[in-house]
Structure formats: C-alpha cells, structure tokens
Amino acid sequence: xxxxxxxxIIIFILLTSIVAVCLAYNTRKNQQYLNPExxxxxxxxxxxxxxxxxxxxxxxxxxxxxxxxxxxxxxITTQHNGNIAYYDFFVNASTGEIIDIIExxx
Numbered sequence: 001x002x003x004x005x006x007x008x009i010i011i012f013i014l015l016t017s018i019v020a021v022c023l024a025y026n027t028r029k030n031q032q033y034l035n036p037e038x039x040x041x042x043x044x045x046x047x048x049x050x051x052x053x054x055x056x057x058x059x060x061x062x063x064x065x066x067x068x069x070x071x072x073x074x075x076i077t078t079q080h081n082g083n084i085a086y087y088d089f090f091v092n093a094s095t096g097e098i099i100d101i102i103e104x105x106x
Contacts, residue, residue, distance in 0.1 A: 033059060033070070033072075033093035033094055034072075034093060034094065034095075034096050036055045036056070036057050036072050036074075037055075038096075039055060039072055039074075039091050039093075039096055040053055040054075040055040040074055042096060043055075043074065043076065043089055043091060043098065044076065046098070047076050047078050047087070048078065048080070049078050049079050049080055050076060050077070050078055051077050051078065051079050051084070052076070052077035053074065053075065053076045053077065054074055054075050055072055055073070055074035056072060056073050056074060057072075059071065059072060059093045060072075060073055062090050062099060062100070064090070064099050064100060069090075069092055069099060070092070070093045070094065071090040071091055071092055071093055071099055072090070072091045072093050073088065073089070073090055074088070074089050074091070075087065075088050075089070075104075076089065085103065086103070086104040087101055087102065087103055087104065088101070088102045088104055089101045089102070
C-alpha cells in the first residue's frame with residue numbers, strides 16, 4: 001500500500017525523469033548538424049566553372065575571430081581561362097553559413 005512518503009518518492013522520481021528526458025532531447029536537438037551533401041551543393045553555387053569539390057563528413061572545431069565554431073571543411077576546384085584554382089572553405093555545421101574561404105597556392 002502506498003503511504004504519503006512512498007507516493008512522494010515516486011512522484012519525485014517521475015518528475016526528475018521527465019526533466020532529464022526533456023533536457024537530453026533539447027541538447028540532442030541543438031547538436032544536430034546540416035547534411036554535408038546539401039552544404040557542398042550550396043557552396044558550389046558561390047563559384048563558377050567548378051570542376052571538382054569535396055567535403056569532410058565529420059565536423060571539426062575552427063577558430064574564427066576568437067570564436068571556436070563547429071564546421072565542415074571542404075574544397076573546391078575551379079577552372080577559368082585554362083587556369084585551375086583551388087579553394088578550401090569552412091562552413092558552420094549548424095547554420096550553413098560560410099565562415100572562411102581560402103585560396104590555396106600551388
């Protein structure tokens with residue numbers, strides 16, 4: 001038979017479990033990142049005459065303007081007037097915002 005003390009313990013455990021599940025759900029929801037294939041398609045639209053591209057499927061931490069940002073890293077190869085140019089890019093994994101584009105030298 002449930003007395004007041006046991007009922008209090010059961011309700012306390014139930015409420016604590018509900019709060020923990022809600023916090024875990026919100027944390028997991030906020031840590032989901034964009035699909036890297038969609039990100040590379042979007043980045044390719046910023047360049048003309050793209051002949052090759054890649055994106056790493058795992059996120060990395062990138063320091064930009066003193067902020068540590070979780071990003072996807074990738075590269076683009078373009079051709080213009082017979083000259084080939086290589087670019088590395090860093091895209092915010094959560095928002096898809098391009099953080100940095102670096103032209104690589106040979």
